[in-house]
Amino acid sequence: xxxxxxxxxxxxxxxxxxxxxxxxxxxxxxxxxxxxxxxxxxxxxxxxxxxxxxxxxxxxxxxxxxxxxxxxxxxxxxxxxxxxxxxxxxxxxxxxxxxxxxxxxxxxxxxxxxxxxxxxxxxxxxxxxxxxxxxxxxxxxxxxxxxxxxxxxxxxxxxxxxxxxxxxxxxxxxxxxxxxxxxxxxxxxxxxxxxxxxxxxxxxxxxxxxxxxxxxxxxxxxxxxxxxxxxxxxxxxxxxxxxxxxxxxxxxxxxxxxxxxxxxxxxxxxxxxxxxxxxxxxxxxxxxxxxxxxxxxxxxxxxxxxxxxxxxxxxxxxxxxxxxxxxxx
Amino acid sequence: xxxxxxxxxxxxxxxxxxxxxxxxxxxxxxxxxxxxxxxxxxxxxxxxxxxxxxxxxxxxxxxxxxxxxxxxxxxxxxxxxxxxxxxxxxxxxxxxxxxxxxxxxxxxxxxxxxxxxxxxxxxxxxxxxxxxxxxxxxxxxxxxxxxxxxxxxxxxxxxxxxxxxxxxxxxxxxxxxxxxxxxxxxxxxxxxxxxxxxxxxxxxxxxxxxxxxxxxxxxxxxxxxxxxxxxxxxxxxxxxxxxxxxxxxxxxxxxxxxxxxxxxxxxxxxxxxxxxxxxxxxxxxxxxxxxxxxxxxxxxxxxxxxxxxxxxxxxxxxxxxxxxxxxxx
Numbered sequence: 001x002x003x004x005x006x007x008x009x010x011x012x013x014x015x016x017x018x019x020x021x022x023x024x025x026x027x028x029x030x031x032x033x034x035x036x037x038x039x040x041x042x043x044x045x046x047x048x049x050x051x052x053x054x055x056x057x058x059x060x061x062x063x064x065x066x067x068x069x070x071x072x073x074x075x076x077x078x079x080x081x082x083x084x085x086x087x088x089x090x091x092x093x094x095x096x097x098x099x100x101x102x103x104x105x106x107x108x109x110x111x112x113x114x115x116x117x118x119x120x121x122x123x124x125x126x127x128x129x130x131x132x133x134x135x136x137x138x139x140x141x142x143x144x145x146x147x148x149x150x151x152x153x154x155x156x157x158x159x160x161x162x163x164x165x166x167x168x169x170x171x172x173x174x175x176x177x178x179x180x181x182x183x184x185x186x187x188x189x190x191x192x193x194x195x196x197x198x199x200x201x202x203x204x205x206x207x208x209x210x211x212x213x214x215x216x217x218x219x220x221x222x223x224x225x226x227x228x229x230x231x232x233x234x235x236x237x238x239x240x241x242x243x244x245x246x247x248x249x250x251x252x253x254x255x256x257x258x259x260x261x262x263x264x265x266x267x268x269x270x271x272x273x274x275x276x277x278x279x280x281x282x283x284x285x286x287x288x289x290x291x292x293x294x295x296x297x298x299x300x301x302x303x304x305x306x307x308x309x310x311x312x313x314x315x316x317x318x319x320x321x322x323x324x325x326x327x328x329x
Numbered sequence: 330x331x332x333x334x335x336x337x338x339x340x341x342x343x344x345x346x347x348x349x350x351x352x353x354x355x356x357x358x359x360x361x362x363x364x365x366x367x368x369x370x371x372x373x374x375x376x377x378x379x380x381x382x383x384x385x386x387x388x389x390x391x392x393x394x395x396x397x398x399x400x401x402x403x404x405x406x407x408x409x410x411x412x413x414x415x416x417x418x419x420x421x422x423x424x425x426x427x428x429x430x431x432x433x434x435x436x437x438x439x440x441x442x443x444x445x446x447x448x449x450x451x452x453x454x455x456x457x458x459x460x461x462x463x464x465x466x467x468x469x470x471x472x473x474x475x476x477x478x479x480x481x482x483x484x485x486x487x488x489x490x491x492x493x494x495x496x497x498x499x500x501x502x503x504x505x506x507x508x509x510x511x512x513x514x515x516x517x518x519x520x521x522x523x524x525x526x527x528x529x530x531x532x533x534x535x536x537x538x539x540x541x542x543x544x545x546x547x548x549x550x551x552x553x554x555x556x557x558x559x560x561x562x563x564x565x566x567x568x569x570x571x572x573x574x575x576x577x578x579x580x581x582x583x584x585x586x587x588x589x590x591x592x593x594x595x596x597x598x599x600x601x602x603x604x605x606x607x608x609x610x611x612x613x614x615x616x617x618x619x620x621x622x623x624x625x626x627x628x629x630x631x632x633x634x635x636x637x638x639x640x641x642x643x644x645x646x647x648x649x650x651x652x653x654x655x656x657x658x
Contacts, residue, residue, distance in 0.1 A: 049425075051422075052427075053387065053396070053422075053426045053427055054419075054422070054423065054426075055385070055386045056384070056385040056386065056419060057382075057383075058382060067382070085415055086414055086416050086441070090385060093377060093378070093380075093382075093383070094382035094383065097380060097381045097382045098382055315382075
């Protein structure tokens with residue numbers, strides 16, 4: 001493969017199905033507010049059947065990151081599994097339109113393209129029900145060796161660990177990347193996801209991950225501590241770079257002896273926090289890919305997170321490239 | 330059929346595919362700004378391929394009207410043709426979630442569910458490219474006699490006249506409705522659509538239509554005049570009720586000797602005029618169905634149009650039922 005990529009993302013390819021609901025809807029459906037739950041096809045259909053009219057758009061945590069990375073001008077690719085159906089075509093169209101290469105064939109049979117039912121309550125909080133669908137089928141055979149070898153960095157979402165074969169795909173990609181001199185980056189995705197796979201994540205962080213993204217809850221869960229500083233000291237021994245986000249308290253970037261405290265970018269009104277972590281990662285990876293210093297990369301990351309929480313939806317909408325250039329990117 | 334409907338809509342069932350674009354995109358694709366053009370599957374695919382990332386949601390002129398009618402509390406049904414595919418399921422879900430009965434089976438083969446590419450320029454204007462898809466297959470056999478007989482009024486969009494068999498479905502529905510003592514309502518849809526089918530529309534208005542909706546351009550086109558008053562005098566001889574809309578100049582409702590001038594409801598900012606006519610019709614039909622006087626029905630219609638132009642998208646978003654009750658509905 002002669003074409004090079006700065007970052008190749010691997011994730012669960014999902015189309016979001018968004019609707020506004022009242023909190024009573026969550027009670028009636030016995031759903032826990034504010035978290036992401038994996039559901040089967042029947043449950044997804046049942047909840048969808050009870051949902052108000054909805055809007056459909058491309059999503060997925062890693063998909064959101066690659067969208068933001070491309071919006072900044074980064075050269076990225078995306079590996080995920082979709083079905084050759086209308087939702088799959090929507091996902092692939094949107095990636096292509098963003099300028100993200102998606103060198104993966106669509107499955108002609110099997111489960112339909114995965115979807116995430118996003119239930120937005122009036123307080124702008126989101127309750128998510130993910131039916132992985134075709135993404136469940138993601139396995140090592142979908143990791144194209146040439147694509148990974150052509151990448152400076154492979155970026156993967158922790159959500160992949162919810163399925164054994166996706167986890168194998170993850171390990172395979174990490175091994176290929178390292179053998180080819182590339183870096184491996186991981187986001188822990190969700191404190192519950194960390195809880196489900198703590199030992200595997202710890203082994204991964206210690207043996208395979210060069211650049212780690214985690215929010216405070218996730219890193220505390222990983223090291224089973226309530227003390228942020230203790231978790232940070234633990235992780236710095238394992239990863240070349242760890243970016244630990246703390247919502248309005250900003251973020252901490254630690255890399256060996258280097259240590260940066262990055263302020264959050266203040267926003268007029270926090271409208272919807274979904275995608276904050278995804279876009280933070282997009283911003284940092286862009287800075288890293290361009291060889292910028294850690295502090296500048298962190299400021300770009302903060303800018304991206306600030307942009308995405310100031311409106312509804314997990315992908316950036318304004319001219320983030322111009323905003324990035326203003327802060328030294 | 331024991332269940333009764335106040336209004337049964339018949340229209341082209343479409344899923345909107347919306348994206349923001351710069352005017353240069355229209356030039357590059359040789360598209361005429363601000364109008365709706367019918368395109369074939371290949372053209373739809375080609376333009377979609379060139380479009381930025383998009384958002385998908387249920388649409389269709391008559392579908393928008395029935396959505397608004399249901400939002401006001403009206404009891405409606407919708408007849409249209411979709412394919413049993415993901416976009417078709419999205420359309421059907423959204424209708425059901427709105428409380429609109431959609432007693433039509435989904436085709437298991439043939440063209441895919443119709444879609445309308447909606448290109449939104451920074452001036453909030455919309456250029457639309459409609460691939461009718463499965464809607465092309467709508468024919469007389471899809472008009473369920475029992476459903477039409479169960480309706481106080483059948484409401485149809487002029488866009489149906491773009492296909493011969495849909496036109497036959499239209500005439501069949503009108504005949505059944507009249508035989509059962511129901512009313513027939515039509516919206517002219519689009520001045521270009523009127524131009525394409527002027528003679529047929531005139532015969533229809535003179536022989537079949539009880540309640541007509543038309544905007545100024547459409548009624549002028551129908552009677553090939555540049556004088557609004559002349560067009561109005563012509564139409565009042567043919568329809569029991571004619572609702573003629575004039576954008577910010579409000580609307581005129583004429584019914585025999587009765588004559589009402591309804592002011593437009595002022596809005597802070599006109600964000601997107603798409604759906605104004607669809608929602609005006611929804612409001613008027615609601616008042617008519619409830620036996621309200623023409624002036625009150627017209628005020629509800631104006632309220633609905635004002636609501637929908639104050640935000641992006643052709644369906645109402647706020648509590649229009651409460652707003653309607655405040656103005657005597």
